[in-house]
Amino acid sequence: MKFSYYPGCSLERNARSYHQSTMAIAEPLGLEFDEVEDWNCCGATEYFAINKIPAYALVSRNLALAAGQNGSRELVAPCSACYINLKKTDHALAESPELRSKIDQALEAGDLAYQPGSLNVQHLLETIVKEVGYEAVEEQVTKPLYNLRVAPYYGCMVPRPSAMESFDDPEHPMSMDKLFETLGAIVVDFPLKAQCCGGHMTQISEETALEMIRRLLKNADDYGADMIATVCPMCQLNMDAYQDAVNQHFGTDYNIPVVYFTQLIGLAFGISPKELGFGSELISADAALAKVTEEPPKEKRRRRVKKNAGLPMPVMPEEG
């Protein structure tokens, strides 16, 4: 399967391990990535709040380049902000002819053009669970992540692409949960999995940002997670780089590594941690990864109904 690939700025710097691990798992997953040539920054979250038209123009240039490259109709972005901006822009151009005429002018100055709807923007998580599928992932697993307790963190953007339809439940996404189960890991219930990490709030009000990050770390810790796995460079940076600050500010002692979901896929595929960019995280994942065992955890026996054992839980439907 061939996909156009838009890495975004973060993946060239702080989130290099995200890029490395994505490239490392591409082949076993049967994915062929064709990077958009001469791409530019997507404007992140701020530019849209300051001046919409240039912000849309900035993103449209990337769409135009990707569409002009004749690679694939499918455009994949691993970064949540890039994904939202690309998808949002394509949608806004289709919805508003007024906006479109302005953007057309801007693109024309650079000899570019973009027809809305000619690309299908996907987040990398969507590509892996929808296009590749859990079964194909499972087939590649050689070193299951037995006994590793993972908190899947989706962040606020990926499950909620605004006016557009989401590939997962916006309030309680499950796609990454299922993915990690496929890899053999123990997925902990993580109620805050679709809450905001604070984004760039660290630059505006550090105190607010630290409280938001603390909530996430506490929640993952409460459920006994060995690590948090994320789909977004911003989320990774906030929870990883600010974990010390949180500990200092609140007197806590969290020590939870935050990694990219692609790194865990790579590990389960038997790829070396180094090739997957492990080691670049500030809170080392080594101790957590040492918990992985070769034997699967023992399955709990179905308990017989005992007297005074409390009331039964609602019976969950069989997974179809």
Next chain:
Amino acid sequence: MSEHKEHNHPQEKVGVYVCHCGSNIAGTINCGEVSEWAKDNPHVEVSRDYEFMCASTGQELIEKDIQEKGLTRVVVASCSPHMHEKTFREATERGGLNPFLFEMANIREHGSWATNDKKAATQKAKALVNAAIDRVVHHQPLEKIPVEINPSTMVVGGGIAGITAALDLADAGHHVYLVEREGTIGGHMAQIDKTFPTLDCSACILTPKMVEAGQHDNITLLSYSEVEQVDGYIGNFQVKVRKKARCVVEEDCTSCGICEEKCPVQVIDEGYGAGLGHRKAIYRAFPQAVPGYPVLDKENCIYFQTGKCRACEKFCPTHAIDFDQEDEILNVDVGNIILATGYELFDARKIPQYGYGRLENVFSSLEFERMINASGPTGGHVVLRDGKTEPESVAIIHCVGSRDKNYNEYCSKVCCMYSLKFAHLVHEHIPGAEVYNYYIDMRTPGKGYEEFYNRLLKEGTHFVRGKVASISEADYLPGEEGKLIIQSENTLLGKQQRKPVDMVILSAGMDPQPDAEEIGQLFKAGCGNDGFFSERHPKLAPVATMTDGIFIAGACQGPKDIPESVAQGGAAASAVAKLIGQGTVMMEPIRASVREEECSGCRICNTMCPYNAIEFDEEKEVSRVITALCQGCGTCVAACPSGVIDGAHFTNTQVLSEINGILWDVQTEHEKATA
């Protein structure tokens, strides 16, 4: 009359009447213009417009014109035939013509109500009137077919609506087959502890009715049974019922309960027990079950799974256990059928952020009903999932799955009231407990309902107006540890708020039965967009369906509380009793007939007929329609390769003339070319 003869230019005198319907039609359509224009049609003898054609004065116009002007055909342009076709057919008949020499043009629902464009609506009205005129000149006089009504009735569903309908009919002296899918009748009402707003005991008012239905001489109770096939038509339905094997010989069983006691298997009771309690593999849903014989659940029975055990058989004092019992097929003839198949509770797992099935102390409303029931698994004590701890604070979430475009757009109507009831019962069981009701709007229309709400306000329940965003154990503020945290909006304060509580009850709404669509197809009762059965008219025919002889009652038609369900059960019974009292009904003579002299005997129609209403005459080698069985669907008319089957009132000439009439202002390609 053959099709060829119909093609002769009929010299008919048509009367056209364009109705204003007050301003309903005349507000958009220029009725005077339409009636003047109609005069140009060569068949038209007289054309008038009138304020209300359905009024007696309007009908008299038709009668008078038939008599004085010698009309031979009548066209009324007004509302839908569902409303007044019968009215005008009768007026036509009183004037001295066969009632089928009438045709109706629907210029209200298909015209004035569909648009505000006066010019377009008037133009369309002309087309519809012209079509009716061109059609009616080809109409044939027809005679209605009398049909006798079998006085037996089938009621499908043994909840409170079905029980009421069955008892009303049985008390009036008519035989009723009451068919219930489960092992006992009683339905959802049997699961409930107290009923709002009077707080009287649900079982105390229901069980006498159940017993009465079980013992009534005029009621044949078919429990643990399902309808598989329905043939026939009003007055003469043939129903095939599968009586599932319960592995208990009813004649021998004394309902002593020893089998239940001795059965070593305990499983979660997902039916009557709403998943909160347990039952055995051979069980009665509850001690007052009607009928009292237990049902053996083969999937969980050790004997059926492993071939060993047979404890129930061993201990049964009357040897009533029969492991080899097989399903029985019963063929039942009835005149009318009442569907009272009820509802299913909305599955709160569809809203994952509310944590049902994931968070221990989140309960569904039916679970809570079982919990507060004195005969339920906790003996009526309000406790957490551990079975012993009393909650100090309880949140009751209204509108779970209702009034939400992601799930059901409609209001489930009963949840506000039962949520209030829950709040009251929590206060009663645990004095001093804090109760929070999260509501979007408080909806309490009903006798004594608003008064009950006022009572709750005085009892100290906290009412929070706002939709709940999530329920989780993700604590991060002081005082939240170990609690369920309700994240919600408070629209009265204009703020987001978090509230830690011990227990959450989800007031789930009412869903149609998951197989309502299939049941509907079986009985030819349609479902609306919401999935509930559709009534014939939302105001004037709430328990009838579009199929004669099929009625609906209770929550299968839409969310309803007990009083409303009982009222509908009674209404459906009285509608059926009316037909039984009439003895015969006249059926539309819209039937197919084969022109035998032209039939090639290919028998294609025999296989196509969905009602098995076509027989083959081996001697003459022709097909023949059995008029009594024919439903006038038209399948054979379309299928006949020789075109020798006529559908009365829908002949090719009639339909083609109508189409020609409607296209009066459309030029054909040929006409355009030669113009």
